[in-house]
Amino acid sequence: MRKILLVEDENTLREVYTLILSTEAYELHTAANGQEALAKCESITFDLILLDLMMPVLDGVGFLEEFAERNGGVHTKVIILSNLSSGHELDRALAAGARKNVLKANISPRQLLATVRYELET
Amino acid sequence: MATNAQTDTDQPTLRNEQPSTSLAENSRYRLLVESIQDYAIFLMDRDGYVSTWNKGAQKIKGYKAKEIIGRHFSSFYLPQDIKADKPKRELELATRFGRVEDEDWRVRKDGSRFWANVVITALRDENDELVGFAKVTRDLTERKQNEDELRSANDLLREQRQELTQLNTSKDEFISLASHQLRTPATGVKQFLGMLLEGFVGDLDPVQLEYIKKAYESNEHQIAIVNNLLQVAQMDAGKVVLRKAPVNIQKMIYEVTEEHADHFRQRHQSIALDMSEQPLYVPVDAEYFRMVLENLVDNASKYTPSKGHITVSAQAKGSTARISVKDTGVGIAEKDVARLFEKFTRIPNLLSESVGGSGLGLYWANKIIALHGGRLEVQSKTNKGTTFHIYVPLRQVDA
Numbered sequence: 001m002r003k004i005l006l007v008e009d010e011n012t013l014r015e016v017y018t019l020i021l022s023t024e025a026y027e028l029h030t031a032a033n034g035q036e037a038l039a040k041c042e043s044i045t046f047d048l049i050l051l052d053l054m055m056p057v058l059d060g061v062g063f064l065e066e067f068a069e070r071n072g073g074v075h076t077k078v079i080i081l082s083n084l085s086s087g088h089e090l091d092r093a094l095a096a097g098a099r100k101n102v103l104k105a106n107i108s109p110r111q112l113l114a115t116v117r118y119e120l121e122t
Numbered sequence: 123m124a125t126n127a128q129t130d131t132d133q134p135t136l137r138n139e140q141p142s143t144s145l146a147e148n149s150r151y152r153l154l155v156e157s158i159q160d161y162a163i164f165l166m167d168r169d170g171y172v173s174t175w176n177k178g179a180q181k182i183k184g185y186k187a188k189e190i191i192g193r194h195f196s197s198f199y200l201p202q203d204i205k206a207d208k209p210k211r212e213l214e215l216a217t218r219f220g221r222v223e224d225e226d227w228r229v230r231k232d233g234s235r236f237w238a239n240v241v242i243t244a245l246r247d248e249n250d251e252l253v254g255f256a257k258v259t260r261d262l263t264e265r266k267q268n269e270d271e272l273r274s275a276n277d278l279l280r281e282q283r284q285e286l287t288q289l290n291t292s293k294d295e296f297i298s299l300a301s302h303q304l305r306t307p308a309t310g311v312k313q314f315l316g317m318l319l320e321g322f323v324g325d326l327d328p329v330q331l332e333y334i335k336k337a338y339e340s341n342e343h344q345i346a347i348v349n350n351l352l353q354v355a356q357m358d359a360g361k362v363v364l365r366k367a368p369v370n371i372q373k374m375i376y377e378v379t380e381e382h383a384d385h386f387r388q389r390h391q392s393i394a395l396d397m398s399e400q401p402l403y404v405p406v407d408a409e410y411f412r413m414v415l416e417n418l419v420d421n422a423s424k425y426t427p428s429k430g431h432i433t434v435s436a437q438a439k440g441s442t443a444r445i446s447v448k449d450t451g452v453g454i455a456e457k458d459v460a461r462l463f464e465k466f467t468r469i470p471n472l473l474s475e476s477v478g479g480s481g482l483g484l485y486w487a488n489k490i491i492a493l494h495g496g497r498l499e500v501q502s503k504t505n506k507g508t509t510f511h512i513y514v515p516l517r518q519v520d521a
Binding site for chain 2: 012013017023054083087104108109110
């Protein structure tokens with residue numbers, strides 16, 4: 001089973017994305033910030049990480065940079081799932097190894113599932 | 123002023139060599155100097171003691187002739203200037219260079235200060251021996267006050283301008299932050315409604331489906347407004363940086379109209395693309411240009427009643443590409459066209475009540491096209507339809 005890590009600090013969003021992603025056969029793990037995500041990555045190798053950017057404790061860019069440092073680069077597929085449509089933070093995240101950016105506010109549940117499926121298959 | 127002192131000695135010999143006439147002219151000349159009111163003109167001996175006094179001197183400095191003649195000219199200086207030996211220094215300079223000019227504060231008899239322009243000229247006899255000094259003083263207090271007022275008004279303006287710039291930056295940052303924060307709860311609503319709408323939890327009855335649809339649309343509208351606010355804040359903050367590259371414009375038009383296919387269907391509108399087979403490559407920022415196109419196509423659909431028709435065309439005309447979005451919609455009254463690209467403009471029409479908008483879309487689109495070195499134009503007739511033309515240069519130019 002494909003392993004997905006969802007990193008999202010907003011409880012409601014973490015809940016609804018969990019509900020959506022659970023409708024397909026994935027092994028889903030969640031983290032509420034970059035620090036928790038790093039801890040999960042220590043013991044599990046994920047096929048895909050859905051990463052929010054603006055988070056307390058350790059933000060998305062901080063997670064990517066630390067992840068790259070520990071693993072000699074970002075070899076896991078990472079999709080930015082945030083509400084930042086542009087700007088410095090997003091540029092940094094993409095430069096740090098994220099594959100692409102999906103704007104949360106613009107994507108419906110079915111579109112999210114399609115994006116995840118597409119990323120896992122390619 | 124220096125020539126005045128020269129005239130004093132030269133004029134009689136130049137005009138007439140007869141000594142008697144010279145005497146008469148001398149006395150008339152004295153009369154002239156004595157009666158001048160706007161300039162303090164007086165003579166001093168070699169050590170700076172006042173020896174003559176005119177009306178102007180009395181008026182400006184407040185001393186009568188008998189009060190000041192015989193006194194040292196340092197009486198007109200501020201105590202700190204006297205302490206710093208300024209009067210003495212000025213006489214030395216006048217002796218060495220023939221004249222010295224100064225603009226500074228001086229003191230009147232009553233102790234009040236005035237802003238003075240002072241010229242001290244050294245007077246020498248035919249053997250080039252120093253015999254004394256002529257001093258001409260003007261009271262420029264009023265001019266100085268005007269200058270000072272102007273300067274402080276200028277400083278104030280500069281400060282206020284700085285404050286405004288700061289306020290504007292804070293405003294942009296605030297809008298940016300607030301919009302990001304607003305997106306989060308709006309996203310939560312969208313996901314839960316989306317799950318209901320997209321059948322994640324089974325079928326809904328027709329009324330439930332209709333209500334959820336309305337809620338979903340409302341949420342979409344809210345997100346669109348937040349997106350527009352963010353785009354405009356980014357634009358106004360000068361943070362839009364175009365990354366231009368040749369883009370196949372027909373392909374982009376095709377994709378954008380495909381995305382809106384559902385809307386056209388729902389509104390029973392027909393769409394036609396009028397484009398040449400030959401691919402038209404235009405140097406634009408693909409992301410921003412696409413958003414402008416989406417904006418125009420979306421508007422065309424929203425403001426065109428059911429069974430209307432929309433045409434999107436793209437042509438090269440000389441060194442310019444023209445992309446047009448034409449509709450058979452409600453149109454825009456002539457008086458409203460000028461306001462169309464202003465911020466927060468919403469033109470009232472038959473459909474505007476039912477069509478949501480932030481009044482920011484066209485403002486933003488117009489600015490983006492201008493950044494491309496192009497222009498956005500509109501032709502419209504009420505109840506006949508509207509056409510938006512985008513003109514962009516075909517060759518890469520830095521706007």
